Amino acid sequence: MEMIENNPGFCCTAIQFANREAIQQLCSSMEGKKVVLVMSKTAAVRHQWEDTIRQLQTGCDLLWIEENVAYPTQQTLLMGIEKVREFEADVILAIGGGSSIDFAKGLKAFWGVRREWFQEYFSQENASQGNDVQEQFFLEKITEYLSKKKIDIGKGVEIIAVPTTAGTGSELTQWATIWDYQKNCKYSLDHPALKPDQALILPELTIKADIPLTIATGLDSLSHAVEAYWSKKTNPLVRSLACQSIKTTVTYLSGILRDPENLIYREKQCLASVLSGLAFSATRTTACHSISYSLTMDYHIPHGIAVAMTLAQVAERNRGAYLEEELLDCFRPYRSIGEYLRTVCGGRVSLCLKDYGVKQEDIPVIAGKSFTLGRMDNNPVELTLQDVEEILKEIIE
Numbered sequence: 001m002e003m004i005e006n007n008p009g010f011c012c013t014a015i016q017f018a019n020r021e022a023i024q025q026l027c028s029s030m031e032g033k034k035v036v037l038v039m040s041k042t043a044a045v046r047h048q049w050e051d052t053i054r055q056l057q058t059g060c061d062l063l064w065i066e067e068n069v070a071y072p073t074q075q076t077l078l079m080g081i082e083k084v085r086e087f088e089a090d091v092i093l094a095i096g097g098g099s100s101i102d103f104a105k106g107l108k109a110f111w112g113v114r115r116e117w118f119q120e121y122f123s124q125e126n127a128s129q130g131n132d133v134q135e136q137f138f139l140e141k142i143t144e145y146l147s148k149k150k151i152d153i154g155k156g157v158e159i160i161a162v163p164t165t166a167g168t169g170s171e172l173t174q175w176a177t178i179w180d181y182q183k184n185c186k187y188s189l190d191h192p193a194l195k196p197d198q199a200l201i202l203p204e205l206t207i208k209a210d211i212p213l214t215i216a217t218g219l220d221s222l223s224h225a226v227e228a229y230w231s232k233k234t235n236p237l238v239r240s241l242a243c244q245s246i247k248t249t250v251t252y253l254s255g256i257l258r259d260p261e262n263l264i265y266r267e268k269q270c271l272a273s274v275l276s277g278l279a280f281s282a283t284r285t286t287a288c289h290s291i292s293y294s295l296t297m298d299y300h301i302p303h304g305i306a307v308a309m310t311l312a313q314v315a316e317r318n319r320g321a322y323l324e325e326e327l328l329d330c331f332r333p334y335r336s337i338g339e340y341l342r343t344v345c346g347g348r349v350s351l352c353l354k355d356y357g358v359k360q361e362d363i364p365v366i367a368g369k370s371f372t373l374g375r376m377d378n379n380p381v382e383l384t385l386q387d388v389e390e391i392l393k394e395i396i397e
Helices: 021-029 042-047 050-059 074-083 098-109 114-122 131-145 203-207 212-228 237-260 262-280 287-299 302-309 312-319 324-329 338-347 360-368 385-394
Strands: 014-017 034-038 063-065 091-096 156-162 174-182 185-190 198-200
Touching: 014 262, 021 050, 021 156, 021 198, 034 098, 034 156, 042 050, 050 063, 063 074, 063 338, 074 098, 074 131, 074 174, 091 098, 098 156, 098 174, 098 312, 114 131, 114 324, 156 203, 185 287, 198 262, 203 262, 212 237, 212 262, 212 287, 212 302, 212 312, 212 324, 212 338, 237 262, 237 324, 237 338, 287 312, 287 360, 287 385, 312 385, 360 385
Parallel strands: 014 198, 034 063, 034 091, 091 156, 156 198
Antiparallel strands: 174 185
């Protein structure tokens, strides 16, 4: 019999499915508070949030971080830390894709040390040596904390996440990914306090996501669910959530691609994302995610596509280590995971490495970067370097 761990934090986030009217209520509930808004200016225009932002500016003490924070880096975090340096926020309101929510978590992770860092810097003799020295000082501080997985939450600033895509799950998890393009690596922030306090799910926001983004985030959600299903840390509750998420994506994602403005289909895919987020927040991901990081960093393959590329191949190698019949039954209309992926992506996005500039001679290097601690070792079957190279060769074209 499997043991389900006593995990009182399985879902600490208040999840609400709502429509745009709920935003007015949210704004009213934050009147008089100090609020950091994380939402790019382009997203605010695209989603027609100008009136909402004006309402926040009228009722709250608002600090708006309007820069694009896609795939946040140490430099992105430094920009945010400098902006909130003297701002004692009650709430960080993150509206956007997974990157915006990860960025908000990054701000919270360093909330307790931001002032100390500035005080330390300006007390040193090099404080008068210019912006380059100052930037290097803070980037080294951020990198040190990231590499040592240290965070300092400080006071309990609240995070409210409003995702505009359906798939990343960041609105429910305690993790945030920070990318280091100079060192070609990524860091993971990981702490229960980084789970958003509220997740406001507005399916109508996802209508603005174009077809490639809808596919990428939908397949990210699918991969979260599949990997949670077979993870070493899986259990019956996780598998039930994962199966429901997979079946929902398999049923409705293709419908969205035919009818992108169908709000019912969009709502269903948001539900699939929430279910997969709950599933993998209890297990973490496995080999597919581990292999994907280099593909995204080095070849700029969108994260959800990079993860899904190896899903069928890893599933084949994991056979015998998970309840195959139950999982494969979720894909029964398409006979296999691979056939489903080919059907959904066909003519829209590529799942072949060569289409992103990957060459055969690159494969050993990619494989060598594919063994992320906490991801690859969470896979139910141990994969060797040769296994990963073979997987990559199978998807080169």
